[in-house]
Amino acid sequence: MTKPRTINQNPDLRYFGNLLGQVIKEQGGESLFNQIEQIRSAAIRRHRGIVDSTELSSRLADLDLNDMFSFAHAFLLFSMLANLADDRQGDALDPDANMASALKDIKAKGVSQQAIIDMIDKACIVPVLTAHPTEVRRKSMLDHYNRIAGLMRLKDAGQTVTEDGLPIEDALIQQITILWQTRPLMLQKLTVADEIETALSFLRETFLPVLPQIYAEWEKLLGSSIPSFIRPGNWIGGDRDGNPNVNADTIMLSLKRSSETVLTDYLNRLDKLLSNLSVSTDMVSVSDDILRLADKSGDDAAIRADEPYRRALNGIYDRLAATYRQIAGRNPSRPALRSAEAYKRPQELLADLKTLAEGLGKLAEGSFKALIRSVETFGFHLATLDLRQNSQVHERVVNELLRTATVEADYLSLSEEDRVKLLRRELSQPRTLFVPRADYSEETRSELDIIQAAARAHEIFGPESITTYLISNGESISDILEVYLLLKEAGLYQGGAKPKAAIEAAPLFETVADLENAPKVMEEWFKLPEAQAIAKAHGVQEVMVGYSDSNKDGGYLTSVWGLYKACLALVPIFEKAGVPIQFFHGRGGSVGRGGGSNFNAILSQPAGAVKGRIRYTEQGEVVAAKYGTHESAIAHLDEAVAATLITSLEAPTIVEPEFSRYRKALDQISDSAFQAYRQLVYGTKGFRKFFSEFTPLPEIALLKIGSRPPSRKKSDRIEDLRAIPWVFSWSQVRVMLPGWFGFGQALYDFEDTELLQEMASRWPFFRTTIRNMEQVMARSDMTIAKHYLALVEDQTNGEAIYDSIADGWNKGCEGLLKATQQNWLLERFPAVDNSVQMRRPYLEPLNYLQVELLKKWRGGDTNPHILESIQLTINAIATALRNSG
16 A cells, blocks of 8 residues: 655744744735735645636736735745755755764775775865856845854754844844845846855855864764865866956956965964963973974063963964965954064974974864864865866967967867877977967967966965866867966976976866767877876876766766766776876756765766765855855765765675666667657757747846856857756756656656666666656646746747657656656655645745746836846745756
8 A cells, every 4th residue: 555645844944934924024014914825825725736726826917016026035035944944954965974874884894994094095075166157046145044044053952042132033033034125136247256255255154164173073983083185176266168257367366365265264263272372381391392483483572481382373373474464465454463484385384283283282182183174174275276268269279379489370270180299299398389479369368367377376375276277178189288288388387208287187078979088088198108197296187077068968867877987988097097087077056967965976976986086066056055054064075075985995786797787778768868858959840949938048147146158159059058047947947857858758668667676776876867857857847837838939839849848757757656666756755755845835826926027028018127026036946946057
């Protein structure tokens, strides 16, 4: 007998709903509150099947424009509070996705403590923050969210009043009121400088305090000291692929602001240590090393003559303040009392701190060792900045450099073989190609300025500040060599018998064709002696794999399966070359862009593809979701490390002959999914126009949520559209096509049900892939999506395309349930199912309202409040869905 489906309301959700209702009544009036309640009740009745959607649609249509905005605003705030209620339950995280469980599991399978420590010694785990424009909420809204979360933690701890003496519930109402009174939409398009500051807020408020804390916990679990193997990365200010606003100035701004941020943190912590460490030589003996450090400090105040630790810390503070002054061009908020020599590198600061820690013994536990851990982790740069540019730009710049230097008149016309010969010859030459007074194009000058900025960054902030140059559309060996030729212009590459590069070039394989070609490219690359030398000097060669473009190119399954096979094929190539591989996964927030559980994603990697090393992007709304609070950050960093250790140390669960059998089946399913996806998206007449009219794509392009343009070229072709607005638009209309179309029908059509079920239960990769698709399909709603057909000009063609999509969804749902042996989507995940079902009545009215507003706007009503209300519905729907881009 099938277990009935039950829905239980999260108690926090009811509590937040009551508080928000009080605020709406007080701020918007009884009439607005009643309207919202009537619409909410109608949505719940519709969701329960008591009435159809007519009542709901008519109530929304009756709202005047001001009330439409207020309604969307109210549901936006409710969605934010619902997200907090979910986060507090911790339902999104696997209870076994943590280091404690992982270590227990690994040791139970026979892995020794020493093997675990050895793996951690060579590990490198890097979450990389990017500015991909999928976060629709203003930073101010996120800050208020975090304050409400903080107040709820006080409430959980049994406190009844805040530090200011305000009752907790009054403080919550106050914060929700401020949230209501805060403008939800951005008035101006974000600049790169704005994006840099937003990323810095997460690095400053979360990563800086959390990482030392979590390292201390890991050391307790392991009973051993461990190196700083998890560090933050950053793209913001260095990722210029398709973003003309990123240049040499933004690179230096990003690194300068990062350095100022981390040095300010160190100075503040030193100041606190100064007030605490009043250890006197009258009370305890002190080593000669500490006395020498104290005497070097220049602090000769008689009152501290017997306090060597304070004197030494004063000297350290003065030197670090001098470092800050060199980088920032101004004094820190508490200037140094004495003139001192600046620290040139963080290793010098570490040496002084470790000398003091050794003398302090157990007194160094806690804040002192946390500072040491921070310096080891963040250096003077805080987060390593990646450079990224498209290979086609490099081709044009190299062509102009070679032509101007009269080396080669038309590099672009050369074959790949001839390009490689020419580039290798030039890399072996000590001279550069730049001609000082030549009339270069603006593009070439900008790219050369960026390379020079990278060289300056190494001098000012240290070599850890920029370590990797990513090559978008890396299709060939020449694409990699071109980057080294550019780096050579600034002295960042040196040829000769032992070539070396201060920055490593890493190809990004992102289309279906690129992924298929990746093993051949890297196999040929390692045949070059300079490639081997550079990789071995760095200790690793990085390869980036991208989910977004491969998904838009071939659909969800073909994308993730193509990435898996590429990684699988690359492992033996790297092993043969004797070079450790480091994969960098370009994952977005939505499943259509590689999103989903980070824990499961790492566990599902091919054997040998991790080995303790992995980098992955954290984009848009995911950054706030994962790193908005200390608790969430700790949980997500913990699960990343746990998954990395498990997949690196445990034997693969699927081996031959099962793997060959599974691979053959999935190749068949992927081919079927690819054909269905390509036929719909690229082979259906009028699909491009349908997509633009059916979804709010044009209105999303007007959102001021990022510094990048929505399309790579001035074209309406889907091929040229960025993956983010492609995915974002489908999620708004509740279709979420990039996360399931093609794959679902392929599952439905696959005849060997027993094999499908075996793969879904035993194979981590397939299990994760299906689980991610299930999450997407559960959040989609084809009934709601049908309302958007009213926006399509060609109704006959629009209905035909919609019917194809809806038929694919129905078959996909049936196929997925067949594979997972469930009665409904998310039956195996009741907490997630509960959250999804509870949100449906609050999402549906937003979609209906969006359709009404889009009709007005596209019908020629140019009232700016209509566009503002449309953008607010986009904001609210994205907030409720959480991973819409």
